[in-house]
Amino acid sequence: MLDEYVSRTYRTEVRPSVEANLVKDKAAIVGIGQTKFMRNSERDELDMACEAIKAAVEDAGLSMEDIDGLVAFTLERLAMPVLISCLGIPNLRFTNEISFGGGASCATVLHAAAAVVTGVANYVVCYRSLNEASGHRYGRGDGYARQLTAAPSPHYGYHWPFGFLTPLAWAGMYGKRWMHEYGVTAEQIGWYAVVLREYAQKNPNAIFYGKPMTHQDYMEARMIVEPLRLFDCCVDTDGAVAIIVTSSERAKALKQRPAYILAAAQSVVTEAEIQTSYNRPIISGLPDHWYMGQELFRIAGVTPKDIDVAQIYDPFSIGALMQLEELGFCGRGEAAAFCEGGDRIRVDGELPINTSGGLLSEAYIHGFNLIAEGVRQIRGTSTSQVKDAELVLVTGGPGVPTSGLILRR
Amino acid sequence: MLDEYVSRTYRTEVRPSVEANLVKDKAAIVGIGQTKFMRNSERDELDMACEAIKAAVEDAGLSMEDIDGLVAFTLERLAMPVLISCLGIPNLRFTNEISFGGGASCATVLHAAAAVVTGVANYVVCYRSLNEASGHRYGRGDGYARQLTAAPSPHYGYHWPFGFLTPLAWAGMYGKRWMHEYGVTAEQIGWYAVVLREYAQKNPNAIFYGKPMTHQDYMEARMIVEPLRLFDCCVDTDGAVAIIVTSSERAKALKQRPAYILAAAQSVVTEAEIQTSYNRPIISGLPDHWYMGQELFRIAGVTPKDIDVAQIYDPFSIGALMQLEELGFCGRGEAAAFCEGGDRIRVDGELPINTSGGLLSEAYIHGFNLIAEGVRQIRGTSTSQVKDAELVLVTGGPGVPTSGLILRR
Numbered sequence: 122m123l124d125e126y127v128s129r130t131y132r133t134e135v136r137p138s139v140e141a142n143l144v145k146d147k148a149a150i151v152g153i154g155q156t157k158f159m160r161n162s163e164r165d166e167l168d169m170a171c172e173a174i175k176a177a178v179e180d181a182g183l184s185m186e187d188i189d190g191l192v193a194f195t196l197e198r199l200a201m202p203v204l205i206s207c208l209g210i211p212n213l214r215f216t217n218e219i220s221f222g223g224g225a226s227c228a229t230v231l232h233a234a235a236a237v238v239t240g241v242a243n244y245v246v247c248y249r250s251l252n253e254a255s256g257h258r259y260g261r262g263d264g265y266a267r268q269l270t271a272a273p274s275p276h277y278g279y280h281w282p283f284g285f286l287t288p289l290a291w292a293g294m295y296g297k298r299w300m301h302e303y304g305v306t307a308e309q310i311g312w313y314a315v316v317l318r319e320y321a322q323k324n325p326n327a328i329f330y331g332k333p334m335t336h337q338d339y340m341e342a343r344m345i346v347e348p349l350r351l352f353d354c355c356v357d358t359d360g361a362v363a364i365i366v367t368s369s370e371r372a373k374a375l376k377q378r379p380a381y382i383l384a385a386a387q388s389v390v391t392e393a394e395i396q397t398s399y400n401r402p403i404i405s406g407l408p409d410h411w412y413m414g415q416e417l418f419r420i421a422g423v424t425p426k427d428i429d430v431a432q433i434y435d436p437f438s439i440g441a442l443m444q445l446e447e448l449g450f451c452g453r454g455e456a457a458a459f460c461e462g463g464d465r466i467r468v469d470g471e472l473p474i475n476t477s478g479g480l481l482s483e484a485y486i487h488g489f490n491l492i493a494e495g496v497r498q499i500r501g502t503s504t505s506q507v508k509d510a511e512l513v514l515v516t517g518g519p520g521v522p523t524s525g526l527i528l529r530r
Numbered sequence: 531m532l533d534e535y536v537s538r539t540y541r542t543e544v545r546p547s548v549e550a551n552l553v554k555d556k557a558a559i560v561g562i563g564q565t566k567f568m569r570n571s572e573r574d575e576l577d578m579a580c581e582a583i584k585a586a587v588e589d590a591g592l593s594m595e596d597i598d599g600l601v602a603f604t605l606e607r608l609a610m611p612v613l614i615s616c617l618g619i620p621n622l623r624f625t626n627e628i629s630f631g632g633g634a635s636c637a638t639v640l641h642a643a644a645a646v647v648t649g650v651a652n653y654v655v656c657y658r659s660l661n662e663a664s665g666h667r668y669g670r671g672d673g674y675a676r677q678l679t680a681a682p683s684p685h686y687g688y689h690w691p692f693g694f695l696t697p698l699a700w701a702g703m704y705g706k707r708w709m710h711e712y713g714v715t716a717e718q719i720g721w722y723a724v725v726l727r728e729y730a731q732k733n734p735n736a737i738f739y740g741k742p743m744t745h746q747d748y749m750e751a752r753m754i755v756e757p758l759r760l761f762d763c764c765v766d767t768d769g770a771v772a773i774i775v776t777s778s779e780r781a782k783a784l785k786q787r788p789a790y791i792l793a794a795a796q797s798v799v800t801e802a803e804i805q806t807s808y809n810r811p812i813i814s815g816l817p818d819h820w821y822m823g824q825e826l827f828r829i830a831g832v833t834p835k836d837i838d839v840a841q842i843y844d845p846f847s848i849g850a851l852m853q854l855e856e857l858g859f860c861g862r863g864e865a866a867a868f869c870e871g872g873d874r875i876r877v878d879g880e881l882p883i884n885t886s887g888g889l890l891s892e893a894y895i896h897g898f899n900l901i902a903e904g905v906r907q908i909r910g911t912s913t914s915q916v917k918d919a920e921l922v923l924v925t926g927g928p929g930v931p932t933s934g935l936i937l938r939r
Contacts, residue, residue: 200804217628262635388623391619
């Protein structure tokens with residue numbers, strides 16, 4: 122079974138490596154900024170984006186005049202000329218958008234890094250701003266369908282007419298198969314959600330700060346889409362997060378300890394459909410993450426064992442657990458057992474995960490809050506600081522073209 | 531007047547240069563491919579994209595398995611996972627989208643070049659596929675408005691309610707002011723359109739091949755939006771064009787003479803609105819092109835006098851003429867006189883322009899056909915070949931964030 126899995130869905134041979142990766146260690150994240158994370162911002166996304174970007178620029182010790190690059194998501198609703206005029210950025214010489222939602226998060230950093238390393242730009246802002254709680258909610262099938270029909274994605278035609286409309290439903294299909302195939306139990310999965318809620322209790326910026334949750338609370342919460350219960354799901358959030366990328370050379374002169382980008386990678390594997398790649402021979406894995414991990418560790422020259430703390434994109438608990446397997450932190454089917462009892466993923470465990478509370482318990486800013494937390498771990502300023510964290514892994518969303526980072530102190 | 535223009539709309543001081551531009555001369559366009567250009571393709575855009583990309587891969591002497599990067603426009607309607615599955619590309623490690631329409635054309639090459647130079651990817655496809663004649667037409671206000679409201683671009687709220695709905699109307703506002711300010715006549719502008727139609731008579735792939743046009747035809751054609759007549763407008767086209775970018779090192783081993791990317795630049799200047807930047811103190815110029823040109827010539831280390839042939843993005847005749855002034859080929863207000871009689875822009879003139887017929891007379895593939903023609907000039911295979919062309923300039927669309935290239939033999 123596993124053999125078929127690897128040889129058919131995955132490619133056993135990754136194609137010839139590029140000779141040298143110039144992004145490696147040559148760029149750094151030097152500023153982070155964010156708004157409050159809210160359930161109802163009562164603000165415009167433009168306004169929140171400006172606040173987060175200004176905070177990031179100030180955090181880096183730069184001025185707005187220094188910024189000459191901007192990278193966002195294609196899902197970002199703001200027109201870039203409006204944004205730069207509001208911010209007072211004189212002009213840009215590098216700007217692009219990364220396809221789709223959460224899978225794009227770390228890819229923004231990859232593209233920004235390529236720009237600063239090649240001297241195309243000096244200081245690139247990457248950001249995400251969304252009213253995902255009070256505004257358009259991806260979890261509502263109607264709005265999601267309307268948005269996605271803008272692009273001809275023929276596969277949705279097989280799903281929507283039958284009411285199979287939401288990311289949760291699509292993810293549940295993978296989750297159910299994964300649990301069946303490896304004998305995973307809800308009790309095991311629950312520990313992942315419980316530990317993240319514990320982290321949120323230490324983080325005053327987390328949506329679920331001051332709202333602890335026991336394993337019993339998790340188990341008793343209502344089922345949303347089998348096998349995903351309420352607290353398996355990320356928390357819809359209003360807010361914005363921004364980061365600043367520059368060259369490692371320039372980074373040294375700035376205000377904060379740089380989070381060096383040891384490796385950055387982006388990946389989409391053939392036979393992908395956005396969130397519904399059920400035509401692949403096996404659906405209990407995430408080939409895009411597998412390939413991204415192969416690239417990431419190859420470029421970085423380190424192994425999963427070297428990672429001190431991980432920020433794993435968790436739109437749903439199971440999506441994060443499957444990534445642990447694809448990235449080589451666990452064997453196939455072993456991630457749920459790895460999290461059982463929670464100790465291994467707590468702050469003094471083998472692999473502390475999502476130390477700010479993650480998308481489940483801190484905020485859902487499409488993965489950008491995970492990048493910010495990764496930087497805080499490198500700086501030593503997390504509310505759940507991993508002692509002497511040297512290497513931090515950050516990933517983008519599963520089920521879509523994805524991306525990842527390894528940050529180095 | 532000019533002083534105020536330069537000091538307020540433009541910035542007299544371009545901000546400190548980046549140290550060294552690693553993209554310069556380190557990447558090349560090694561493959562070009564295109565479909566037939568049509569008024570009614572009766573085909574899907576996915577189908578046309580696949581044909582153009584396959585042709586480009588074959589032209590380069592590569593196989594689809596070699597491709598590991600893909601860059602498109604945000605306006606591109608195809609979902610990238612669908613495209614790579616149809617093409618048989620195993621996976622991608624670099625992909626992004628460039629904002630907006632024609633301004634993005636040369637920026638795709640910049641971003642692809644940054645990827646191959648840093649070793650993030652080996653062979654990057656850039657492409658554009660659209661049924662702009664038989665499908666959604668940008669020139670129809672209704673569809674354009676619907677599409678653009680997807681992004682909050684508050685400035686349109688000042689225009690749409692009054693029926694000011696189309697790119698042609700928006701461009702007319704700049705054109706009228708420019709003609710007034712510099713005493714430009716329709717007779718002068720007409721020569722630009724006439725010469726491009728001449729080029730199309732030599733190019734069997736041009737929409738207007740076999741349909742010559744005299745200066746009198748130009749003058750007698752109906753007014754669309756003052757001061758723009760019918761033949762000032764680009765020709766709505768169905769079709770697709772694709773190119774392949776790789777490192778200069780790899781380029782040497784491939785099938786075609788490489789078109790080395792001597793410089794590539796992207797630009798958006800503050801106070802921009804998409805196509806309606808009327809709040810700038812002066813509207814008879816294109817500051818985004820001015821800034822892009824400053825960057826382009828600075829990086830390349832050449833001057834406008836060194837350019838052998840130019841491919842200027844011409845959605846409308848006046849938009850191309852204003853670029854000649856911004857890029858330093860003419861003084862301000864002198865571009866129309868420069869084109870008068872047509873000799874200076876014909877194939878043996880001072881500056882041959884749009885030798886395949888341009889967007890006015892070859893095809894409107896959002897500027898991608900201009901990049902392909904630029905490459906043909908470098909290869910020596912244009913239907914209106916400029917003798918010993920060494921340096922070719924290509925530009926992206928005016929009135930939006932823009933971009934440009936200088937290709938070298």
